[in-house]
Amino acid sequence: MSDVIARYYAAFNAGDAAGMLDCVTEDVEHRVNEGGIRRGKALFAEFCGHMGVSYAEELRDMVIFQNGARGAAEFVVHGRYLQTDPGLPEARGQVYVLPAGAFFDLRDGLISRVTTFYNLRDWVAQVSA
Template sequence: MTRAAIEAYYAAFNAGDASGMLACVSDDIEHRVNEGGIRRGRALFADFCAHMGVSYAEQLRDMVIFVNEDGTRGAAEFVVHGSYLQTDPGLPEAKGQTYILPAGAFFDLRDGKIARVTTFYNLADWLRQVS
């Protein structure tokens, strides 16, 4: 079930289906963002998904998913193929720049839902690619 939840989450991500992503997470989802704060709860996670949908167009490729034996933890490694569409405050101006960025995520799962996702990527590498 752990692998299926993570696969469904990323299938929805690649389809640009924010509601599909939300269906995979718990009401009290904890979203830890690379070099950022922690978003707690489905509403803040939905806001993040909406923002990402207008600022970036991304596809995750070369996905490898790892899970522990009891189904409570998981991880994924992948390569982000993206376009920077709309300027994010505090970041370089968006002009449709493309980027390819290795990334990964760690998950806690509870009752078949993702209760925590922590995402990591090299921000300096991304900045070099879009600057």
């Protein structure tokens, strides 16, 4: 089942939001540190659309773990901040490199929960420099 996580991140790196959506359940639960919980594919699609215009990111050094219906991934985000996100520093095309990770619940061959973690203070410091 961990192949769905690999497909999800391959779609992410390709900028293919539709491909990412193909990897999640209709009732997907999306949790991002420092934020709330998005429930359902529609809200997840909105998030993907927003991220696609505000950030250009590539995930490198990907390591995926899976045990039954649970999974995890560790990676390094190499990004460029393109458009100011409300409540965050002004975007000026800053580049950043940020270690991150995610945890997954898997159901029927799809991702039913993704929880992403990164150090927001580290990111803010990098884009504010």
